[in-house]
Amino acid sequence: AAAAAAVVVLEEEEQEEREEDDPWRYATVSPGEQMVAARADTWRAMEDALAEGKVRSIGVSNFSIRHLETLKATARVWPPAVNQVECHPLYPQEELRAYCRKEGIVLQAYAALGGQDASKAKWRELLGDEEEEEDEDSGKKKTKTTKKTKKKTKNTTLLECKVVSSIAKELNVTNSQVLLRYALQRNCAITPKTSSPERMEENANIFHFALDENQMDRLDELKAPGESGRLCWRTDPLRLLDFD
Structure with missing residues (x-):
């Protein structure tokens, strides 16, 4: 009996600790509510700023269709000028892009080059390992060198994968230009990040070529199932919560 009582006390203490760690323990409504x-209050404040001439336009970021539909029900100003979300061939967000186009919302793609949050294991899951050839010296005889070729595996990223590289070679452009042009042809605004003036110039120089239907289809085929292609905010614990 004493042992059973001790177990009950221990379980109650553990429950209290869990409740203390819960930021919503004093909430009278659910986290989702x-x-x-x-979101509605924040949007109302942004609407006020727009009405007062403090800003020229207002928009949202990382809003799903459900977020947008819920906001639309109480908004005085509609539509948002922009919805900034992760979007690239692995995670193309077709339904959200179609919704934004229908509602007149500009979809702005961040991480159009694949982002930087994914681990090597995640890239391997999405794209596998690619083989590359490597020459090595197998023996030397004074003036003659014999070489043999061996294959090794290389962990790749979206920016470096074979599909993107082959299209870049076909068009004589860089891999990043291919991915940015892809986003542009999918009617996305783009915001590539770089501190290099040379890269800025390269990223802006994507209007002298276009991807043909076959090239677009090959990039579309990179799409990962469901949410598995999502690369950003992977270490944020809030990503696991449904705040709709």
Whole structure:
């Protein structure tokens, strides 16, 4: 009996610790309801700023179709000028892009080059390992060198994968230009990040060529199933919560 009582006390203490760690323990409504209200209140403040001439346009970021539909029900200003979301061949967001186009919302793609949050294991899951050839000296005789070729595996990324590289070679452009042009032809605004003036110039120089239907289809085929192609905010614990 004493042992059973001790177990009960221990379980109660563990429950109290879990409750103390729960940021929503004093909430009178669910986290989802609080977030819906918070988004509506924030949008109302942004609408006020627009009406007062403090800003020229207002938009949202990382909003799903459900987020947008919920916001639309209470918004005075509609549509948002822009919805900034992750979008690239592995995670193309077709339904969201179609919704934004229908509602007159510009979809702005961040991580159009694949982002930087994915681990080697994640890239391997999405793209596998690619083989590359490597020459090595197998023996030397004074003036003559004999070489043999061996194959090794290389962990790749979206920016470096074979499909993107082959299209870049076909068009005589860089891999990043291929991915940025892809986003542009999918009617996405793009915001590639770089601190290099040379890269800035390269990223802006994507209007002298176009991807043909076959090249677009090959990039579309990189799409990962469901949410598995998502590369950004992978270490953020809030990504696991449904705040709709």
